[in-house]
Amino acid sequence: MKKEKVERVLKTFDEMFPDARCELNHSNPLELLIATMLSAQTTDASVNKVTPALFERYHTAYDYAHANQQELESYIRKIGLYRNKAKNIILMCKALEARFDGEVPADFDELVSLPGVGRKTANVEMAEAFHVPALAVDTHCARIARRLGFAFKKDDVDTIERKLKKQIPQDRWIKTHHQMIFFGRYHCKAQLPHCYECPLVDICKETNKKLKDA
Numbered sequence: 347m348k349k350e351k352v353e354r355v356l357k358t359f360d361e362m363f364p365d366a367r368c369e370l371n372h373s374n375p376l377e378l379l380i381a382t383m384l385s386a387q388t389t390d391a392s393v394n395k396v397t398p399a400l401f402e403r404y405h406t407a408y409d410y411a412h413a414n415q416q417e418l419e420s421y422i423r424k425i426g427l428y429r430n431k432a433k434n435i436i437l438m439c440k441a442l443e444a445r446f447d448g449e450v451p452a453d454f455d456e457l458v459s460l461p462g463v464g465r466k467t468a469n470v471e472m473a474e475a476f477h478v479p480a481l482a483v484d485t486h487c488a489r490i491a492r493r494l495g496f497a498f499k500k501d502d503v504d505t506i507e508r509k510l511k512k513q514i515p516q517d518r519w520i521k522t523h524h525q526m527i528f529f530g531r532y533h534c535k536a537q538l539p540h541c542y543e544c545p546l547v548d549i550c551k552e553t554n555k556k557l558k559d560a
């Protein structure tokens with residue numbers, strides 16, 4: 347995408363969502379890591395409903411590493427894939443205990459070496475917990491990147507992450523990540539996007555021609 351177009355998109359994001367932020371409730375790096383793992387294929391709002399009781403019961407990597415899986419499942423039963431997520435959280439915390447003294451490492455490569463932690467989760471952790479420039483690509487970011495022309499429709503998430511990082515200034519990565527999520531969650535939804543009132547309709551690759559010409 348041309349530099350002027352990128353600038354216009356970022357300016358529009360600033361106007362529409364100046365206060366975009368992480369919507370997963372947490373108070374330390376471990377809680378954020380657990381919440382992000384829980385958020386796979388479910389909404390942040392659903393995760394925020396189960397984490398207060400979960401974080402009240404388990405505090406440290408040691409607590410999760412030695413948890414009874416069925417008991418842990420009972421705290422997260424209301425969200426999708428809870429059995430798998432409980433298993434991964436226990437395995438991930440066992441690795442934290444064995445290799446990192448129970449602390450969440452502030453290093454991308456070490457984060458992705460943990461069971462159940464992929465690039466998206468590691469990027470969220472680097473940005474939110476450690477304030478290191480990172481750009482996580484979730485389902486909203488991927489859709490918006492394709493629709494606005496940062497990436498091609500056929501690009502996978504790793505390619506989209508690389509292309510976004512190339513086109514967006516590094517000091518904007520964290521903010522833009524949140525703004526793309528808000529833009530996707532509240533405006534450019536997967537089904538029924540608000541194209542009729544979209545300030546970026548003229549550059550969008552997916553809206554219909556009638557709207558572009560209006």
Ligand code: SF4
Pocket residue numbers: 493494533534535539540541542544545546547550551552553
């Ligand atoms: S025109 Fe529609 S599909 Fe395109 S970015 Fe705007 S809301 Fe999304």
